Amino acid sequence: xxxxxxxxxxxxxxxxxxxxxxxxxxxxxxxxxxxxxxxxxxxxxxxxxxxxxxxxxxxxxxxxxxxxxxxxxxxxxxxxxxxxxxxxxxxxxxxxxxxxxxxxxxxxxxxxxxxxxxxxxxxxxxxxxxxxxxxxxxxxxxxxxxxxxxxxxxxxxxxxxxxxxxxxxxxxxxxxxxxxxxxxxxxxxxxxxxxxxxxxxxxxxxxxxxxxxxxxxxxxxxxxxxxxxxxxxxxx
Amino acid sequence: xxxxxxxxxxxxxxxxxxxxxxxxxxxxxxxxxxxxxxxxxxxxxxxxxxxxxxxxxxxxxxxxxxxxxxxxxxxxxxxxxxxxxxxxxxxxxxxxxxxxxxxxxxxxxxxxxxxxxxxxxxxxxxxxxxxxxxxxxxxxxxxxxxxxxxxxxxxxxxxxxxxxxxxxxxxxxxxxxxxxxxxxxxxxxxxxxxxxxxxxxxxxxxxxxxxxxxxxxxxxxxxxxxxxxxxxxxxx
Amino acid sequence: xxxxxxxxxxxxxxxxxxxxxxxxxxxxxxxxxxxxxxxxxxxxxxxxxxxxxxxxxxxxxxxxxxxxxxxxxxxxxxxxxxxxxxxxxxxxxxxxxxxxxxxxxxxxxxxxxxxxxxxxxxxxxxxxxxxxxxxxxxxxxxxxxxxxxxxxxxxxxxxxxxxxxxxxxxxxxxxxxxxxxxxxxxxxxxxxxxxxxxxxxxxxxxxxxxxxxxxxxxxxxxxxxxxxxxxxxxxx
Numbered sequence: 001x002x003x004x005x006x007x008x009x010x011x012x013x014x015x016x017x018x019x020x021x022x023x024x025x026x027x028x029x030x031x032x033x034x035x036x037x038x039x040x041x042x043x044x045x046x047x048x049x050x051x052x053x054x055x056x057x058x059x060x061x062x063x064x065x066x067x068x069x070x071x072x073x074x075x076x077x078x079x080x081x082x083x084x085x086x087x088x089x090x091x092x093x094x095x096x097x098x099x100x101x102x103x104x105x106x107x108x109x110x111x112x113x114x115x116x117x118x119x120x121x122x123x124x125x126x127x128x129x130x131x132x133x134x135x136x137x138x139x140x141x142x143x144x145x146x147x148x149x150x151x152x153x154x155x156x157x158x159x160x161x162x163x164x165x166x167x168x169x170x171x172x173x174x175x176x177x178x179x180x181x182x183x184x185x186x187x188x189x190x191x192x193x194x195x196x197x198x199x200x201x202x203x204x205x206x207x208x209x210x211x212x213x214x215x216x217x218x219x220x221x222x223x224x225x226x227x228x229x230x231x232x233x234x235x236x
Numbered sequence: 237x238x239x240x241x242x243x244x245x246x247x248x249x250x251x252x253x254x255x256x257x258x259x260x261x262x263x264x265x266x267x268x269x270x271x272x273x274x275x276x277x278x279x280x281x282x283x284x285x286x287x288x289x290x291x292x293x294x295x296x297x298x299x300x301x302x303x304x305x306x307x308x309x310x311x312x313x314x315x316x317x318x319x320x321x322x323x324x325x326x327x328x329x330x331x332x333x334x335x336x337x338x339x340x341x342x343x344x345x346x347x348x349x350x351x352x353x354x355x356x357x358x359x360x361x362x363x364x365x366x367x368x369x370x371x372x373x374x375x376x377x378x379x380x381x382x383x384x385x386x387x388x389x390x391x392x393x394x395x396x397x398x399x400x401x402x403x404x405x406x407x408x409x410x411x412x413x414x415x416x417x418x419x420x421x422x423x424x425x426x427x428x429x430x431x432x433x434x435x436x437x438x439x440x441x442x443x444x445x446x447x448x449x450x451x452x453x454x455x456x457x458x459x460x461x462x463x464x465x466x467x468x469x470x471x472x
Numbered sequence: 473x474x475x476x477x478x479x480x481x482x483x484x485x486x487x488x489x490x491x492x493x494x495x496x497x498x499x500x501x502x503x504x505x506x507x508x509x510x511x512x513x514x515x516x517x518x519x520x521x522x523x524x525x526x527x528x529x530x531x532x533x534x535x536x537x538x539x540x541x542x543x544x545x546x547x548x549x550x551x552x553x554x555x556x557x558x559x560x561x562x563x564x565x566x567x568x569x570x571x572x573x574x575x576x577x578x579x580x581x582x583x584x585x586x587x588x589x590x591x592x593x594x595x596x597x598x599x600x601x602x603x604x605x606x607x608x609x610x611x612x613x614x615x616x617x618x619x620x621x622x623x624x625x626x627x628x629x630x631x632x633x634x635x636x637x638x639x640x641x642x643x644x645x646x647x648x649x650x651x652x653x654x655x656x657x658x659x660x661x662x663x664x665x666x667x668x669x670x671x672x673x674x675x676x677x678x679x680x681x682x683x684x685x686x687x688x689x690x691x692x693x694x695x696x697x698x699x700x701x702x703x704x705x706x707x708x
Contacts, residue, residue, distance in 0.1 A: 238499065284552075290566065336588070370606075374623065399708060441675040
């Protein structure tokens, strides 16, 4: 059980928690067992770190022992956010207000997870990727470096929605390659791949793979043109 | 006013709260007056139970006395969730992180309400129904047993959006029959009925009733084919 | 640093906080420096007021000193909501459970911000406007008086999604004129204007301006007919 600490107002620290230099705690923070917090992190009011998942008896999520939650140096975890045990945040990540990051995720350096966004379990997110507010990042996704995901993007990973045995073999989240951008309110269907530096227009429904450096839009999303050179990642 | 209790860290209990055997409280939980918590429940960090609604002077929600909130045995209410007075949860329900369940809802046995999902007032949800993350379940809906609602599903109940008097008579949420499945990011228009074991493809906009055991998709959603036998509820 | 106050259970008040008459605090509220709370406000469990933004080094949001957060008389800030420094709420506003209102927003009288909704920075919202649950109101929007925004409405302000220098000049949120209504699950593209008393059907994608008193729907939204006289604001 976490016990009170005078390093913050109504701060609770679990057993084995490791706290780096110059860490700032807001009020009413709960840090569960074994969490490792790097130097210079800012953990804001009401944050919960290192939560152990409470899986439903019917959940298909992986069970078993989880590594401690580890926060790299200089991370900011904002008001009311919840970050689970078994996840690693690279240095300089920002987790927005009321956001969730589930277990077994690996976030690179300077990743931003926006306000209210949920990152489900076992998702990998590359360096400098920015996910804006209120997105839903499903389990088992791969999101590479320098990706930009606009607000309210939704992703899916299960075409069978909880029926049949074969779904377990086929469950797969989307993959988003380096430098791609996904517009606000878009929906990505299971297992689609968004190519490098591709651009998905706002409110699109992506039902098949998007080639690198192409712009798609619509329902279902169709190729419209190439991405202009001036917008390619290498030209920023 | 709730008063401090030593049954949990910074736990506040209102007047008349009844707590069963083997209940576990996380930190900073607030339990408002008269709430009844069944045996073996797990109430996680920062949860608020038994909240009395603060209705806007212009709200059309029903007023009047509310029964106490009742949680059946073995419920788990996850981090930061808010459950209102006047609602009943059956045994073994799981309410996800940062989810809300409003007043006068009745949830059956082993219902799952996903992370960040909002269930509005006076909605009934049947046994073993699973609502995933970030859904919006509007007021006055009926959702039967063994329904599966994927993440980010949105529902509506008012075609007049707050104008005219006749809207009060016509306000009606969707009905989702036993065993139906609704795909991620779909929108259900007011009063539509999703038939038994029907399947709504991801990102569909459902503007009319969906017959039992049929698969619909698109904007507006159209019938594509029947649901395969192997996916019917009776064959799981 | 905020310090404990006995005006509420585990209440923390920052330096220079001003509290009017008959203010009620729930449990575990944090009020940051200089916040001004009007008479008769109700600040519910777990609310954070006057938060200073933690901007990403790469964020394009405006920096600099922020005015104190000011709440007009009779405001209700509901469970777990977060309201930032630099914002002003008019009298009688209601901010729903788990909602966020960012810095430099100006809300008029009796504005409702629904459960889980996020209002980004520098957005102006007129008197009696009602934004329902789980909406995303982007930065730099103008929303006039008596607007009705149904649940899950999403808005966008950047066609370039973080690339090129010219985007800074072109970044612009939608404008929603007096009395307009926007249906549930709709997406508004950057810089569109929704005219006075216009009506956007549920689940529409609005890609161009909507004339006053017209009803649009679809993807992309097209004009269907005029709004019936009985539904115009002046006839309520």
